[in-house]
Amino acid sequence: xxxxxxxxxxxxxxxxxxxxxxxxxxxxxxxxxxxxxxxxxxxxxxxxxxxxxxxxxxxxxxxxxxxxxxxxxxxxxxxxxxxxxxxxxxxxxxxxxxxxxxxxxxxxxxxxxxxxxxxxxxxxxxxxxxxxxxxxxxxxxxxxxxxxxxxxxxxxxxxxxxxxxxxxxxxxxxxxxxxxxxxxxxxxxxxxxxxxxxxxxxxxxxxxxxxxxxxxxxxxxxxxxxxxxxxxxxxxxxxxxxxxxxxxxxxxxxxxxxxxxxxxxxxxxxxxxxxxxxxxxxxxxxxxxxxxxxxxxxxxxxxxxxxxxxxxxxxxxxxxxxxxxxxxxxxxxxxxxxxxxxxxxxxxxxxxxxxxxxxxxxxxxxxxxxxxxxxxxxxxxxxxxxxxxxxxxxxxxxxxxxxxxxxxxxxxxxxxxxxxxxxxxxxxxxxxxxxxxxxxxxxxxxxxxxxxxxxxxxxxxxxxxxxxxxxxxxxxxxxxxxxxxxxxxxxxxxxxxxxxxxxxxxxxxxxxxxxxxxxxxxxxxxxxxxxxxxxxxxxxxxxxxxxxxxxxxxxxxxxxxxxxxxxxxxxxxxxxxxxxxxxxxxx
DNA sequence: ACGGATGCAACG
DNA sequence: TCGTTGCAT
Numbered sequence: 001x002x003x004x005x006x007x008x009x010x011x012x013x014x015x016x017x018x019x020x021x022x023x024x025x026x027x028x029x030x031x032x033x034x035x036x037x038x039x040x041x042x043x044x045x046x047x048x049x050x051x052x053x054x055x056x057x058x059x060x061x062x063x064x065x066x067x068x069x070x071x072x073x074x075x076x077x078x079x080x081x082x083x084x085x086x087x088x089x090x091x092x093x094x095x096x097x098x099x100x101x102x103x104x105x106x107x108x109x110x111x112x113x114x115x116x117x118x119x120x121x122x123x124x125x126x127x128x129x130x131x132x133x134x135x136x137x138x139x140x141x142x143x144x145x146x147x148x149x150x151x152x153x154x155x156x157x158x159x160x161x162x163x164x165x166x167x168x169x170x171x172x173x174x175x176x177x178x179x180x181x182x183x184x185x186x187x188x189x190x191x192x193x194x195x196x197x198x199x200x201x202x203x204x205x206x207x208x209x210x211x212x213x214x215x216x217x218x219x220x221x222x223x224x225x226x227x228x229x230x231x232x233x234x235x236x237x238x239x240x241x242x243x244x245x246x247x248x249x250x251x252x253x254x255x256x257x258x259x260x261x262x263x264x265x266x267x268x269x270x271x272x273x274x275x276x277x278x279x280x281x282x283x284x285x286x287x288x289x290x291x292x293x294x295x296x297x298x299x300x301x302x303x304x305x306x307x308x309x310x311x312x313x314x315x316x317x318x319x320x321x322x323x324x325x326x327x328x329x330x331x332x333x334x335x336x337x338x339x340x341x342x343x344x345x346x347x348x349x350x351x352x353x354x355x356x357x358x359x360x361x362x363x364x365x366x367x368x369x370x371x372x373x374x375x376x377x378x379x380x381x382x383x384x385x386x387x388x389x390x391x392x393x394x395x396x397x398x399x400x401x402x403x404x405x406x407x408x409x410x411x412x413x414x415x416x417x418x419x420x421x422x423x424x425x426x427x428x429x430x431x432x433x434x435x436x437x438x439x440x441x442x443x444x445x446x447x448x449x450x451x452x453x454x455x456x457x458x459x460x461x462x463x464x465x466x467x468x469x470x471x472x473x474x475x476x477x478x479x480x481x482x483x484x485x486x487x488x489x490x491x492x493x494x495x496x497x498x499x500x501x502x503x504x505x506x507x508x509x510x511x512x513x514x515x516x517x518x519x520x521x522x523x524x525x526x527x528x529x530x531x532x533x534x535x536x537x538x539x540x541x542x543x544x545x546x547x548x549x550x551x552x553x554x555x556x557x558x559x560x561x562x563x564x565x566x567x568x569x570x571x572x573x574x575x576x577x578x579x580x581x582x583x584x585x586x587x
Numbered sequence: 588a589c590g591g592a593t594g595c596a597a598c599g
Numbered sequence: 600t601c602g603t604t605g606c607a608t
Contacts (some may be wrong), residue, residue: 018608053608064606085592092592118594118608122592238588267593274588312596314602333602374592 004100011180013187014257015124017108017194017208022120022342023054026100027083034326038062041082042070043092047273049074050084051414091270094119095298105204105261111194115258116344125257126192130186135465262306262380266298267318269374275318277369284353284370289346291375296342299377303340310377315352317374319360323365325518331360338377349375 019025023041028034038059042050042096049070070082086093099117108114113125188478191208200207268291299310314335321327334352339345353373361368 029596053591055597069590089590095591117591121608181594263594269592271589276588312601330603335601368604371588372591376594 012128013126013130014181015126015187015191015208017104017122017124017191017206019104019204019206020118021054021056022101022204023085023097024056024083026097028056029100031083034081034083035560037063037081038077038079039063039083040073041083041085043068045082045084048072049082050558055087055271076534086543087095089294091268091285091294092288093294098200099203102261104198104204104206107198108194108199109261113259115260116262123257124191126187127183129190130183133186133190134182141402174255262302262308264294264380265376266310266380267374268294268298269372271318271369271372277371278371278373279367281354284373285350287373288349288353288375291373292346292349293342295377296340296345297376299338299340302380307383308380309340309383310338311379311381312336312377313348313352314376314378315349315356315374316372316376317353317356317370318372319357319368319370321361321364322369324366329360332356345375365453391569468564469537 024034024039027041028039036058037056038061039056040052040059041054042052044050047069049072052064052066052068052070052073055064055066055073057081059073059077062080064073064077064080068076073080073082086096101116104114104132106123108122108124111124111126111129115123115125117123195206195208216258268290270287272278278287302308312335314333316333317331319331321329334356336348336352339348357368447459562572
């Protein structure tokens with residue numbers, strides 16, 4: 001007897017909302033003339049008319065499929081409208097669809113815990129809303145439930161609902177309809193209302209329900225699915241999927257809906273098939289720069305709009321060697337701490353590439369070609385809203401300018417800076433930071449007083465570009481401080497890097513990253529001594545311990561859980577990790 | 588020249 | 600933790 005993953009506790013009402021042929025709908029909204037027409041969205045069109053990524057129902061009825069090329073679609077359906085995905089920086093740009101997806105998510109999230117599963121798919125936990133409806137305005141007769149549910153099935157798409165209706169009706173009106181069924185019916189009603197709202201506010205239609213309609217069993221609706229035993233479904237779809245289907249058809253899903261409206265990572269990439277393969281590092285750099293530019297823009301707006309910071313930059317590539325056709329060796333992925341700023345990201349991505357290429361080639365002298373490149377920003381964390389208060393305590397030299405930013409919902413990146421790191425804007429303007437003066441009579445917050453530069457240090461600081469507008473922990477610590485760090489190091493004021501043996505267990509990750517960066521650099525520019533500032537990233541570890549210690553205890557606590565929310569609080573205390581402030585030497 | 592771009596989870 | 604793989608839309 002097969003046993004599935006245990007499905008715990010309470011009945012839940014979980015909806016799966018799917019924007020079908022979403023890209024087409026987005027294009028139809030942009031150009032209403034396309035409505036009701038056979039339409040498909042293609043990526044690129046140079047080669048065989050481009051690849052289809054979404055197909056309207058009208059076009060589907062001609063037999064147009066998503067796996068087709070534009071040329072093929074034309075052949076099958078000569079009247080088809082092919083709309084191209086926007087191209088920016090030489091690559092497909094999906095931002096239009098991403099933000100359209102956000103519009104929908106924003107509406108759905110109003111009724112329950114909402115998980116953005118993909119650009120056009122959402123899971124919604126409607127348990128609470130359904131319970132509430134059952135308490136407040138219970139649809140008392142099964143008949144009434146059915147009428148509501150039927151409406152929801154009909155909405156949006158043209159329906160040949162007669163068969164469907166029969167099943168749903170039979171199900172809802174069956175004599176043993178119980179609490180769970182009513183709850184589910186309420187869920188259906190809520191989803192129906194949501195779909196109306198989505199339609200009204202975005203002009204998009206969506207369908208809600210089960211996504212796994214492979215039709216092997218003639219399954220079209222929940223009602224159909226209910227007629228199968230759990231065992232039969234397991235047999236057909238596998239133990240886990242079968243159970244999942246059986247349960248979800250009854251509104252029971254053990255899988256929690258995650259409360260997450262935003263993606264967990266941002267990536268952008270491009271393939272270079274066949275003759276387009278990249279064969280020298282100049283062309284790789286060119287494309288990498290383009291990809292990094294887009295990535296930088298995206299994480300920057302994520303920071304500005306959502307107050308989230310990405311920690312890790314990863315580079316993926318696909319490669320082959322010139323003379324070996326079926327070499328199974330793969331180009332290794334490489335990652336490093338993510339530093340904000342387009343230039344930094346480009347620089348780091350190229351280093352990751354070079355490092356990966358080095359490993360890939362294993363010191364062979366063969367030529368190579370790259371057939372795909374991608375960069376990804378991951379490990380994204382919220383900056384807790386309270387953190388903006390931290391910024392009041394730590395103000396850099398340009399604190400006066402920062403006062404003039406009441407509502408910086410958007411902080412544009414200044415392209416003239418090559419080390420831009422922005423923190424969340426200051427929203428609350430409650431307390432004034434106390435200040436002190438340095439030897440030049442300039443005012444600094446007490447917190448930063450320990451870091452208050454001498455005039456010589458300040459001269460160095462001024463070589464660095466000024467960040468206008470926002471004064472932040474990031475700017476001050478990550479940019480300004482690194483220069484001071486260099487200076488102090490050369491003045492012998494701080495200790496030299498530790499040897500690898502002396503470092504604590506808690507330092508290993510940091511060591512790894514720093515060492516990897518250094519290794520990369522020395523691989524590429526052998527003989528060039530890596531500068532410590534290159535290892536700087538925005539992280540708690542970057543903060544001078546002296547600065548942290550000066551913070552009020554509650555702020556210290558906040559910082560501890562900030563960038564890397566501690567899963568096991570303080571067994572490996574981050575405080576000691578701050579010693580990585582002095583990056584360990586490479587072994 | 589594989590449907591591409593993207594995102595997720597699981598695994599070692 | 601990182602890097603790989605596989606899978607999904």
